[in-house]
Amino acid sequence: MNKDTIAAIATPLGEGGIGIVRLSGNEAINIAQRISSLSLRELPPRRMTLGFVVLEDTRLDRVLWVVMPGPHSFTGEDVVEIHCHGGLKVTELVLEAVIKSGARLAEPGEFSKRAFLNGKMDLAQAEAIVDVIRAKTATSLRVAFRVLEGHLSEKIEGIRETLLSTLSTIEASIDYPEDVEEPDRDQLKDTLGSITEDLNELIRSYRKGKSLREGYLVTIVGRPNVGKSSLLNHLAKEEKAIVTDIPGTTRDVVEVEINVGGVPVVFADTAGLRETEDKVESIGVGKSKAYLSKADLVLWVLDSSEELTVEDRKIAEMLDGKDVIVILNKQDKPSKISASEIERLVENTTILPLSLTEKTGLDSFMAELENRVSLGGAEAMGEVLITRVRHKNALDNALDAIKHAIGFVPTSPLDLIAIDLRIAYSALGEITGHTVKEDVIDRIFSEFCIGK
Ligand SMILES: Nc1nc2c(ncn2[C@@H]2O[C@H](COP(=O)(O)OP(=O)(O)OP(=O)(O)O)[C@@H](O)[C@H]2O)c(=O)[nH]1
Ligand SMILES: [Mg+2]
Structure with missing residues (x-):
């Protein structure tokens, strides 16, 4: 796990009513304390408290302080938000001060990446944050928000669970042929057939989902x-x-x-x-x-x-x-x-x-x-749509493996079927991030803006 504490301006650069500087990490509260007029550890968690940012004994701005101790925060770590007046100089000086006090400037998407690595959300949900922020129409927003809420992940996990329990019956009968009976081949065919339908439905939604996102x-x-x-x-x-x-x-x-x-x-x-x-x-x-x-x-x-x-x-x-x-x-x-x-x-x-x-x-x-x-x-509003090519590719790979497995069902040895089911299981895990490689994770989060 990342030990260092990161900081960034979380609001867009420019003038506005409010500008928020956010910190996350083990030292977030200690670092923020050095510029706060309040005793931060004594504040009620996740509530706003009026106070000051104090730099070199001089009040810089009147702000709202929010302390969100981990794990009940966006990243799962200790998080402090400083809600300043929304000016370029104010936020810049506050950021500079927390960096001087020991925080490191966050990389693009690093807050969300930490949320993912700390298990606060899966990869599909983290990607949906960007889609919610960039949504151009109410429909695009609704579709992205459903993914953020975990509806896509739920579907994918449902299919993975079916695969896993099928795999474990097959493997048990391979490992203990005397004690465990072979699974019924007709039933196996039905199970894989219904997974194929589920996958096809998601893949078909990509055309619509892509238009809504892109x-x-x-x-x-x-x-x-x-x-x-x-x-x-x-x-x-x-x-x-x-x-x-x-x-x-x-x-x-x-x-x-x-x-x-x-x-x-x-x-x-x-x-x-x-x-x-x-x-x-x-x-x-x-x-x-x-x-x-x-x-x-x-x-x-x-x-x-x-x-x-x-x-x-x-x-x-x-x-x-x-x-x-x-x-x-x-x-x-x-x-x-x-x-x-x-x-x-x-x-x-x-x-x-x-x-x-x-x-x-x-x-x-x-x-x-x-x-x-x-x-x-x-009528698509209530549906879960596939909006990203990364997800579509993973679904295509899973579908190919399942189709291949179906070909083996009538007469082939069970371990051949098991190999394909494992491929499908792992392909689907790429969507939620259970089986994804580190460089893919890095690439996904580098698409984000700083402060997200
Ligand atoms: N009678 C008639 N004239 C039309 C109609 N639609 C467009 N025009 C006229 O056709 C001419 C060309 O229209 P534009 O919209 O500039 O055509 P364009 O295809 O963009 O032309 P370019 O930019 O040169 O490729 C203009 O004088 C329009 O007023 C129509 O439905 N009926
Ligand atoms: Mg023209």
Whole structure:
């Protein structure tokens, strides 16, 4: 266990009502005592008491002192919080003073790391702290908070327990063949089948969970002058991008972040895709293609009053393998493109007629957008979602091992099944941190900010 005492400013740098300096470790109370007007060991634990920070016999600030003796603290160690006025200089001087008195500046995420190492929370919960702090929408926050409260860990631990008890029956029958009967193979198959279902359900939730945590990128593409920027402005409810009747107006990517059914969505308006001699425009076209390839969903805008061109067909080729909504804009004019022509170019897409100048077709467009982006959003609130690729990889590995084991169930020796079950057990333990390596732990906590 770490013996040294760490300190950091726990609130964001800048001016605010309150700025908090936090200490954690064996010496936290002794060190803080050196700058306190109160007798810290006599304070009621986990209650605020008004007092002063005193530096070299001079009062520096009037503050609230909170002493949280371990193990009943966030880190499990002795913790002291000093709630100062929220100024840059105040917090800096208080931090400096506790460092001079023997504390060490905390590394990023070190408070949370200590909480994990001292068993106050598991790894999935510790990771969820960052997600709670960074949540961009109410839905993202709710999903992250459920993980922080331990609902994901509970599910994972439930599956691990089933694996462990299955393993122990198998191993007992291997070790004591005379006394312990072999487990029933049909029953074994059922147990592994139901674990497979549980794992699959969690893995499937990743698409939704990832969007909620990381956000979702929707790229608007199309030929010049079809109405891409008009669409972005409609979504943003303001004139974010310049709209003119000159083809090639947009040259850079214009991004707008919007909450769509609880999912933080970035819409990117891009330069119209065409061959061009213009140096600036061609850089813009390059960027459009980059945004197209990393998009979670593509809105392909077409001017329905003009026939499909060679350029449109080239764009259609770039959409291969992407999630696409095709927008037939400018419906206020006579239409020259049919749905069947589009269907021949793009597979499994939704085609929506629209007029951005007349504002028609926009309701069904928004409904379709919400449907695609939120992936069935609202009813997901109560579920536990997988939001991190680290968790998804661990689940994939566990699933592979279980499937492999199922193949052995009918006729193979039991120890072959046991090997796979142990692999799955350990893969799942990576999520909660029971079986994770130290360098992985270090990497996870280094993503945190200082003071967390
Ligand atoms: N008639 C009609 N005109 C539209 C509609 N939507 C956009 N326009 C017009 O089409 C022109 C081009 O619109 P933009 O939104 O700038 O098109 P863009 O695709 O961003 O064009 P680039 O930036 O050049 O690639 C403007 O004059 C718009 O007013 C529509 O639904 N109907
Ligand atoms: Mg534009």
